[in-house]
Structure formats: structure tokens, C-alpha cells
Amino acid sequence: MPRPRFHICYLPPNVLYEIFMLYLQTPSKGMEGSKNVPMLTFSPSTTSSPVTLSLVNRRWRSIVLHYPQFWSSMFVVGPHLLHANLVKLWLVRSGNRPLDLAFNQSLGLFAPADHMHAMNYLLHTFMKYSARWRSINFNFHGPVALSHRLEHSVLFTSTNLKHLPMLKAATIFESDAWLTNPALPRMWASIVQNSPQLRTVCAGVPVLSASLSSFDCHSSLLSFSLVLRVLRDCPNLREISARLRPPVGPEEDAPPIVHRKLKVLRLHNSKPGKLVEAVISRVTLPKLTELDMTFDSGPELIRSLRYMIKRSDCRLLSINTLPFDGVETETFKLLSLEQLEYLTSLVICRAHGDSLLEWLTLRPPHKRNASAAKMNLPYLNNLEFIGLTASFGILAEMLASRPRANIVIETPWHFDEHPGSSKWARWVFEHPSLKFKNPCGCVVTNPQKAQPWYSAGVDEDTSCPQTGCRAPRCRYESKSSRRYSNAAR
Numbered sequence: 001m002p003r004p005r006f007h008i009c010y011l012p013p014n015v016l017y018e019i020f021m022l023y024l025q026t027p028s029k030g031m032e033g034s035k036n037v038p039m040l041t042f043s044p045s046t047t048s049s050p051v052t053l054s055l056v057n058r059r060w061r062s063i064v065l066h067y068p069q070f071w072s073s074m075f076v077v078g079p080h081l082l083h084a085n086l087v088k089l090w091l092v093r094s095g096n097r098p099l100d101l102a103f104n105q106s107l108g109l110f111a112p113a114d115h116m117h118a119m120n121y122l123l124h125t126f127m128k129y130s131a132r133w134r135s136i137n138f139n140f141h142g143p144v145a146l147s148h149r150l151e152h153s154v155l156f157t158s159t160n161l162k163h164l165p166m167l168k169a170a171t172i173f174e175s176d177a178w179l180t181n182p183a184l185p186r187m188w189a190s191i192v193q194n195s196p197q198l199r200t201v202c203a204g205v206p207v208l209s210a211s212l213s214s215f216d217c218h219s220s221l222l223s224f225s226l227v228l229r230v231l232r233d234c235p236n237l238r239e240i241s242a243r244l245r246p247p248v249g250p251e252e253d254a255p256p257i258v259h260r261k262l263k264v265l266r267l268h269n270s271k272p273g274k275l276v277e278a279v280i281s282r283v284t285l286p287k288l289t290e291l292d293m294t295f296d297s298g299p300e301l302i303r304s305l306r307y308m309i310k311r312s313d314c315r316l317l318s319i320n321t322l323p324f325d326g327v328e329t330e331t332f333k334l335l336s337l338e339q340l341e342y343l344t345s346l347v348i349c350r351a352h353g354d355s356l357l358e359w360l361t362l363r364p365p366h367k368r369n370a371s372a373a374k375m376n377l378p379y380l381n382n383l384e385f386i387g388l389t390a391s392f393g394i395l396a397e398m399l400a401s402r403p404r405a406n407i408v409i410e411t412p413w414h415f416d417e418h419p420g421s422s423k424w425a426r427w428v429f430e431h432p433s434l435k436f437k438n439p440c441g442c443v444v445t446n447p448q449k450a451q452p453w454y455s456a457g458v459d460e461d462t463s464c465p466q467t468g469c470r471a472p473r474c475r476y477e478s479k480s481s482r483r484y485s486n487a488a489r
Contacts (some may be wrong), residue, residue: 009057009059013063013066016060016063017063017067017069020050020053020063020064020070021069021070023048023053024042024043024046024048024049024050024070024073025042025043025046026046026048027045027046028045028046028047028048038077038078038079038080038082038083038106039076039077039078040074040075040076040077040083040086040087040090041074041075041077042070042073042074042075043073043075043100043102044075044102044104044137050064050070050071051086053070065093068093068094068095068096068097069097070093071090071091071093071094071095071097072094072097072098072099072100073099073100073101074087074090074091074099074100074101074102075102075103075104076102076103076104076122077103077104077106078103078105078106078115078118079103079115079118079119079121079122080115080118081117081118081121083118083122084118084121084122084125087122087125088125091125091128091129094129094132096132097132098132098133098134098166099129099132099133099134100134100135100136101126101133101135101136101137102136102137102138102139103122103137103138103139104139105119105139105140130161130163130164131163131164131165131166132166133164133166133167134166134167134168134169135167135168135169135170135171136167136169136170136171136172137171137172138171138172138173139173140172140173140174161187161190161191161194162190162194163194164191164194164195164198165195165196165197166197167191167195167197167198168197168198168199168200169198169199169200169201170191170195170198170200170201170202170203171200171201171202171203172202172203172204173202173204173218174203174204174219179204179205179219179221184204184205185205188201188203188205188207192207192208192209196211197211198211198212199211199212199213199214200212200213200214200215201214201215201216202215202216202217202218203215203216203217203218204217204218204219204221205217205219205221206221206222206226206229206230207230208229208230208233208234209233209234210233210234210235210236211236212234212236212237213236213237213238213239214237214238214239214240215230215234215237215239215240215241216239216240216241216242217241217242217243218243219243220243220244220245221245222242222243222244222245223244223245223246223275224244224254224275224276224278224279224282225254227240227242227244227267227279228254228257228279228282228283229254230242231257231259231262231283232257235259235260235261236261237259237261237262238261238262238263238264239262239263239264239266240262240264240265240266241264241266241267241292242266242267242268243268243269244267244268244269244275244276244279245275246275254282255282256282256283256284257282257283257284258283258284258286259283259284259285260286260287261287262285262287262288263287263288263289263290264288264289264290264292265285265288265290265291265292265293266292266293267279267280267292267293267294268292268293268294269294274300274301276293276294276295276301277300277301277304280293280301280304280305280308281304281307281308283308284308284311284312285308285312285314286312286313286314287314288309288312288314288316289314289315289316289317289318290316290317290318291305291316291318291319291320292318292319292320292321293305293320293321295321295322295323298326298327299326299327299329299330302322302323302327302330302331302334303330305334306330306333306334306337309334309337309339309340310337310339313339314339315339315341315342316339316340316343317342317343317344317345318343318344318345318346319340319343319345319346319347320345320346320347321347321348321349321386322334322335322346322347322348322349323348323349323350324348324349324350324351324352324356325350325351325352326350328355328356331356332359335359335376335377336376340377341377341378341379342379343377343379343380344379344380344381344382345380345381345382345383346377346380346382346383346384347384347386348383348384348385348386349385349386349387350386350387351385351387351388351389351390352387352388352389353389353390354390354391354394357390357394357395357397357398358394358398359376360376360377360380360383360398360402361374361394361397361398361401362374362375362376362378362401362402363375363401380402380405381404381405381406382405382406383402383405383406383407383408384407384408384409384410385407385408385409385410385413386410387410387411387412387413388409388413388414389413389414389415390415391415392415392424392425392428393424395415395424395428396424396427396428399428399431399433399434402433403433404433405433406433406435407433407434407435408434408435408436408437409434409435409436409437410436410437410438411436411437411438411444413436
């Protein structure tokens with residue numbers, strides 16, 4: 001029987017190329033749980049592989065082998081010796097295309113000796129193609145014994161790091177045992193010095209370069225003076241993320257800094273203290289639009305933040321996470337600044353009482369009573385409460401005044417009226433723009449029955465009653481099949 005003309009085998013190669021590329025780039029569900037299983041895929045967000053396409057038929061294989069774009073990206077989990085020949089063949093088929101390489105160290109079910117041999121072979125193979133690196137993402141979070149043996153691997157001693165003309169993004173998650181190794185700063189210095197196009201860095205040690213536009217320090221090695229030094233030595237930085245640590249000894253007072261290009265600032269304390277406040281009180285950021293900080297030093301930090309915003313005259317669009325309980329006066333002063341008029345995203349924790357909801361309720365001007373108009377944060381579209389105590393009536397009024405806003409309430413929540421005695425309860429619980437979430441991030445389908453679990457307290461070993469998950473962050477996807485995938489923060 002002849003094939004119909006609309007069969008997929010009759011599509012031209014350029015159309016099949018677009019279909020295959022969409023197949024390879026589409027994220028796969030449940031990838032977080034698969035990152036400990038040895039495998040070889042196109043990217044960290046998918047389980048798809050061009051090898052699978054090449055095994056369908058002869059025509060598909062010729063198309064896949066003809067386009068080197070299908071082989072220009074690789075994600076290795078493990079690794080294992082079974083991947084050795086395929087990794088080498090994969091890179092040969094990539095032609096002269098820039099490479100996006102990533103791997104996740106996972107011992108799995110294999111012996112440590114085989115794992116070390118496969119790791120060294122993989123690094124040696126990657127180093128041969130370092131001149132075509134466009135982005136690298138190496139995760140060395142393996143066992144401590146293996147980490148000590150990898151300290152002297154080819155990644156730290158190779159001379160191929162002296163020629164990285166195409167590298168634009170470098171991410172290396174080092175083991176905690178490496179952070180005190182003097183070879184680590186030298187490796188990053190060599191990468192930065194020999195990568196003229198490097199713009200994005202994620203490392204465990206401070207990396208200084210005038211060309212960087214994004215820097216993320218995933219360890220707790222930065223003190224507030226080091227953060228200020230990074231801002232001073234990286235004038236083109238647009239985004240910085242860091243976890244601050246207390247100084248080991250007496251630390252010199254750093255001078256104030258004016259950074260005219262920084263747009264995103266994420267600072268968190270590894271231990272309670274006034275480290276974030278020490279940074280905020282010394283910087284002026286006129287281009288700042290997004291702020292994510294640890295507010296654990298009381299009203300002093302909110303006051304310093306208010307002074308910094310007024311001093312910088314910036315236009316903030318996002319704030320995460322702002323406290324309310326115990327610092328109501330300072331929080332209202334901060335939110336009332338004219339620089340926050342165009343705020344679109346806000347996360348508030350420990351909001352007890354109706355005063356905040358009443359303040360957020362929009363009341364447009366009316367010709368009969370123009371003095372009663374109240375338009376606080378009129379462009380706020382994303383609002384999240386981490387812990388909320390309020391009444392159904394005030395919450396319903398705030399929801400009605402912001403019909404297009406996406407509002408999330410994360411446990412614990414408490415309403416003054418019993419759900420059965422309030423006429424607004426059903427309307428609030430069924431509102432399309434309002435969602436209730438567990439601490440793990442699962443969307444609560446029945447908030448009235450889920451609340452007793454949170455009032456009893458939740459620890460790390462307690463599974464979510466909605467989904468039964470134990471993941472730190474997860475998203476509820478399907479009510480019928482109850483499949484879940486971890487969402488990256």
C-alpha cells in the first residue's frame with residue numbers, strides 16, 4: 001500500500017530539522033529524579049537524545065548526522081565507561097559548532113575506581129574541545145573521597161584552559177572539600193583571563209572580572225567586604241547572588257560604592273546577623289529593579305533599605321521577602337516610597353492582621369467621595385504571603401480590587417471567621433487568581449482540610465499530605481495521576 005503524501009517521511013529536511021530541534025529542546029517531566037541515573041542527553045532539562053532519532057530509519061539518521069547542531073549540546077550524568085566512546089563520537093559529530101557541555105557527578109551503582117576512571121576520561125575528552133566551549137556546567141557534588149582525588153585532575157592542571165575564545169557562561173559546583181584548595185582560585189583566574197567573551201559565572205569563590213554581567217556565589221565564603229569588592233571590580237555587573245558569612249577576624253570598614261549598572265541583587269545570610277544590612281548601607285544602585293534578601297535583623301535592615309532606595313532613586317519592580325509582623329511601621333514606610341510605585345511582584349512573610357490587606361486594597365477615585373481614593377501599588381500583579389492571618393471579608397475585598405493579580409498564600413494561614421460561618425469563604429477558596437500552597441510548594445486543592453496539618457508543625461521528615469512528596473520544592477501537576485516534578489528555585 002503506498003504511503004500518503006502527508007506522511008512524515010515526505011517532509012523536506014529543513015522541516016524535519018525544526019521538528020527534531022523542538023523535540024530535543026522541549027523539557028522533560030521528572031528530570032530532577034533522573035539526574036542521579038547514568039545517562040547521556042541533549043541538555044540538563046530533557047531526556048531526549050539525537051541518538052534516539054538516528055535509530056528510527058535511514059533517512060532520519062542521514063538528517064541527524066548532516067546537521068552538527070544536534071550534537072552541539074551534551075549532558076552527562078555519572079559518568080560511566082560505557083559512555084566513553086559515545087561521548088567522543090558525539091563531539092566529533094558536532095563539527096565546528098560552539099559546544100554547550102554539562103555533567104552531573106553521580107556515583108550510582110558503580111565502583112569508585114570505575115567512576116574515577118570515567119571522570120578523568122570525560123574531563124580529558126572535554127579539554128580537547130575547550131576552544132569551542134560556549135557554556136559549561138560542571139557539578140562535582142560527589143562523595144568526599146572522590147572529591148579529594150579529583151582535586152589533582154586535568155581540570156585544575158590542564159594548559160588547555162589558556163585558550164577559551166568562545167566561552168560565555170561558566171558554572172562549576174565544587175564540593176565543599178575543594179573550597180579551601182588554593183588550586184581553585186587559580187583555575188578560575190585562568191578561565192577569566194583567557195575568556196574574552198565570558199559574561200556569566202557561577203562559582204564557590206569570588207571571581208573578579210570587569211567584563212562579567214552576572215555572578216552567583218553558591219557557597220558561604222563571601223563576607224560583606226568581599227561583596228563590595230566584587231561590585232567595585234566588576235563595573236558591568238547586572239546581577240549578583242551571594243550567601244554572606246560572618247567575618248573570621250576583624251574586618252576593615254569598606255568605603256561606599258556607587259554601581260550604575262546593577263539590576264538584580266540577591267543577598268542571604270548563612271547565619272543570623274547584620275551582614276546584609278552592612279552591604280545595603282554602603283551601596284548606591286540607581287538601576288536596581290529586583291531585590292531578594294534575608295530580612296532577619298529587625299527594623300534596622302528595612303530602614304537601611306529605605307534609605308538606600310531613596311539615595312539611589314531606583315525604580316524597584318520586585319521585592320522578596322519582606323517581613324511585616326513586628327515591623328509594620330517600617331514596612332508601610334518602605335512600601336509607600338514613590339520609587340516603589342511601579343512594583344509588580346512582592347513576597348511578604350508573617351502578615352498578621354487586616355491592616356496590610358486593607359492597605360493593598362485598591363479604591364479608585366469616585367466623584368461623590370474623591371478623598372476616599374486609595375491606590376497603593378496599583379501595578380502589583382504577583383503577590384505572595386508566607387503566613388497570613390486575616391478575615392474573609394477583607395481578603396475578598398482585596399481580591400475584588402485586583403482581579404488580574406496572581407495571589408498565593410503559603411501556609412500557615414489562619415482566618416478569623418470559621419469557613420462555614422462566613423458568606424465570603426466559598427468565594428475566596430474558589431477564586432481563580434488565588435492559590436494556597438504547602439511549604440514544599442504543592443498547590444493545596446482543599447485548603448479547609450489541609451490547615452490542621454500545618455498548625456501541628458512541619459519538620460523535614462514529614463511528607464506533604466496533599467501529594468506525599470518529600471522534595472524541598474515541588475509542583476503539583478495532575479490531580480488524577482499525581483505526578484510531580486521538582487521546580488528549580
